[in-house]
Each structure stands twice: as C-alpha cells, then as structure tokens.
Amino acid sequence: MYTIVRDAAQTFADTLIAAAATPMTTDRRTDTEVTKSYFESLVSTGADGLAVAVHTGRPPVLDMPTRAELVSVACSMTPIVVTGVSSAEGGPDEREWPILAARAGASALLVFASAGESVGTALGRYDELWNSTGLPLIAFDLYSNPYSLDELSELLDHPAVAAFKPARLYDAVACQDAIALARERGRCVLSGEDRMLGPSLMWGAQGALVGLAAATVRPTAALISAHRDGDARAFLRASSAVDALAVSTFRQPWDGYVQRMLWIAADEGLIPSEYAVDPLRPAGLHDAEHDEVIAAARRAHEILSSGDA
Template sequence: MSVTQNLTETLAARLRGTVLPAVVTPMDARGVVDHGALRGYTERIAAGPVGGVAVWAHTGRGLYLSDADRDRVLAAWRAAVDGPVVAGAGVPRAVGPVGLRDAVDATVAMAVRAAEGGADAVMVYPLAQLDGDDGAAVALHERVAEASGLPVLGFFLHGGAGGYPYPPELVARLLALPSVAGVKLATLDRAMACQDAIDAAGARDGKLVVTGEDRMFGPSLMWGADSALVGIAAARVELTAAVLSAWRAGDHAGFVRASGRLDRFAKATFYAPIEGYVQRMMWAAVWEGLLPEEAAHDPYGPVLPEAERRAVVACLEGLSKDDDGPASS
C-alpha cells in the first residue's frame, strides 16, 4: 500500500460519521479579517461535537482571501482543532479569469500551501474551466494529490455557487483514485443529482460520501451519505451533529425530530439569493455568541434587507423556546 493510499484510508476512517463545519471567516464591513474574533470562534467551534473543520471553503470565502489571511486562518484552526483540517483549493479571485492550465496551476499552488500550513486533506473546488472534460477533472485531482502529498476530496458544487456539477460517471472515476478519500456533495436542491452521485459511489471500498446538503441534510443521509461537511454547522454544530448521530444510531424518532428542527433553520438561511447564506450564517453565529457583531460581515455576498436578519433570529428564538419547553423533554 502506498503512503498516499494509507493516508487516504486513515482520513476516511477518522471522518466517517462526523460533522465538519465549513466555517465562516470573521470579517469587518471592509472585508478585513478579524483575527481576534477568529480565535474566539475557533475555540467555541472546536469545543463542540465536530470531527474536524473545513477552511478556505465557500462558506469561509476562501477564494477571496489573501494568501497571508488564508495562512493565518488555517493556522488558527490547526491550533484549535484536534481532528482533521480540510482546506479548500481552487482559483483565488485575485487571479482573475484564466484558462484551464492556469486554473489547474493556481489550484495546485493553493493545495501545496495548505499542506505547508498543516492541513490534513484538500477539497478541490470544481473548476468551471473543465467545461465537461471528465479526463481533465480526474487529472486535476491526481495532480493536486501528488503535489500536496495529501488525501483529496472531490467537490460536487452547485452552479449557483460557481460550481461544476460532476456527472455520476465522473464521481465513480474520482472515487476509484487511491488518493481520493471521498466526494463532497452540495447540489443545493437537486435531489436526483444528489441521489445519482451517491449511487455512483457504489460500494466505494471505504471511500466517503460527504453531504454538504444543507437543505436536504436528513434525506441525503437516508440516501447513503456517511459524514457531513456543511455551512449550516458554522453556527449550529450541535443540532447538525444531533441529526447525524441519531441516524447512525438507528434512533429514527430522534432523527425525525432533529432533522425537522435543522430543516427549520435551513429554510431560514438557505434560499435565494443563495449567496446570501454566508451573511445569514454570520447573523446566526452572532445570536449564538460565536462571533461579535463587528466581525460578522460578508462583503462578498449580496446586500440583504434587515427583514432577513429578523427572520433568522426569529427562527433561532423559536428553536430555543422549543428546547426549553415540554416538547423537548
């Protein structure tokens, strides 16, 4: 067995059955990262029921950060979390529009930087430049793994977030690579695409099928996902973990209750404009006491009306009242 394959199998075993929050990056209204707020946020998230964290992901605006900020964000989470740290790798926004070769080079460079910073695995953003070329997608994952020396997660990201939807045949090819630990699904609302991708994984020989389906979280577990890497856990770790734990324990009544509660929160945070979910998650993190108000800005998403914040808070208050009332006993 190669060293890479051994690392891949070890990572899959550590992540199976766990939740990895796709964490936000605390920023002010100008987009300046608040590293003081970040330290407090890492400590609070790390104290929860997490199997690790995902940094530089879409929720954390990883492609928008400077190299220096990415390095400091990774270092903060590496210091706080005992479990694996998975880092996103793609084309930084500063690079601008590029062709496929340059996009691959930029993705590989970001993956190498993640390895140098102590990441345990790389989640490869789906490149729009692939333009349906499955062979190029496979080659991209192979090159990232070889250059970084880290296990890789394929990332099936919906088009609304700038992703490239991998067909089932490509999912199967990626999972056949020794360096690929699993595939992360984020189809948003495409139930058939999610089911088809999970089916394409087949027996998958120890590989992970990681749900990123915030609006289809419970169903994706029922369809066969075995771990989670989700933006919704950037603010609601305990509730997200409760759904996964109940499902894996065969506690179907507990699963239905927890899944219904998570669905209520997802409905209040993941909807059009979908890019607004990052700001909504930051608002939730403020309410939860995870972030200070001044560090809860997403300058890269749409400007949202105050009514949306009130709806997020109302949902959280309602869930909290349920926790305190007879229905939670």
C-alpha cells in the same frame, strides 16, 4: 487505495465538519483572536472538524497568508481540518495554495469543480494535488457546476479521493444517485446537502460538511449523532430542528447563506457584530431578513431542547 487516503476515509465517517465562515470587518480585516474564539465555539458545540477557506469562508477575498493562518488556527483545536482548492490550476497563488495549506497543517483538500473543464483536466489536477501535498482529496459535486454520473465515476475512482461531498441543493434524484455511486466505489460520503441533510443521511451519507454548521451547531451535530446511533426518535427531532434553520438560511439568493449564518453567529455571541460581514454578499439579500433568520436559529434550538418534531 493509499494508506493515508484509507485512514482519512475512516476518520471522516460519522463526523460533522463545519464549513466555517471567516469573521471579517467591512474593510475585510480579520483578527486572529476573533477567529480563534469563533472556531473554538464551533468545535465545543459539536463540530468534529473544520473546513476553512472553503466557499463559506470566502477565499477569493483572502490572501495566502490569511488563509494559511486560518488553517493553522483550526489545526490548534481539531485534527480534521479541510480547506478548498480548485480543480483548475488558476494563477500562481492558486497553484501555491495547496502546498501552503499542507504546510499549515491541513488534513484534506476539498476540490471544487471549475466551469467548463473536462474530466481529464480535473483528473490531472487531482494527480498534481496528490503529488505536491500528499493530502487526501474530497471530490465536490456542487449544484452550480454539477458532474454527470459518468464524469463523477471517473473522479471517484482516483486513488487520492478519500471522500465525496454532494451539494445538489434541491435535486434529490441527483443526490441519491451520486451517493449510491460513491458508496459503490468505497468512498466516504460527507453530505453537503443543507436543505436535505436528513434525507441524504438516509440515502447513504455517513457524515456532513456543511455551511449550516457555521453557527447553531448543536442541531446538526445531534442529527449526525442520532444517525450514527440509529436513534430514530432523536433523528426525527434533530432533523426537524435542522430543517427549521435551513429553510430560512438556504434560500434565494442562495449565496446569501454566508451572511445569514454570520448574522446568527453574531447573535449567538460567537463573533462580534462588526466581524459579521460577508464581503461577497449578493445584492438580492436585504437586511429585512435578519430578524426572521435569527428567529429560525432560536427555533431550531427550541425544537432540539423541547423534543418537538
């Protein structure tokens, strides 16, 4: 394994990387100071690193300069900055983006699967990403385009892969099998399992890269810390707090979690309410959910503070 990849794997262990949203208005306008304040809040409340312009950050609606600015702002407050890239080349902008991200200071690339592609195509893309950027890669197994274990085995064997992120939503068996495979290959596992985060840590994940940490960071940070320290009582309490939040934010429509986390971020004062807009909000998400989501976030804090489990 390349030295930079090995070092990245060691850096990722026992960390919480918050998959940050991108604060923007209804006309898709971003603001550097709003973004900076939001990112600072995530780090100051427990995130060890930031993943920006990944799915939670809605990269399809962001131009390349805006994405690069997000990376640069994140790099000003943490050395662990991940951004997302596709396992397919895509158009000219998508081919250029990994190089721009590296120049902006990104420390790793989270590689999304593309629908219908072969493992050979993905491996070729891994080669290209490594050769063009020199950045370690995080292989991403997402429920919407899941890999078979055989396919995943080939990807995890790529020498540029420092870590693996499973996000199988509610497929516990697939998650367990994939984590075991990644650990056998010596790869750090960063759980993306917002709805089964505690169990995924017990199954072998060493840290987390989750949209659940786009707001209300402390419960998730406490869960990672308790797991690292082997504190069973604290782990149970933090897991109860995380689950209280996840059950209200990660549910159908599944992609509504971005808007739900933005609602919470605004309620917590992390961003102004006019910047709590998801431009890709699914049609099935209704504003009637708002109060319930906010109550769940507040309940998560109460559980963590009170010691209830």
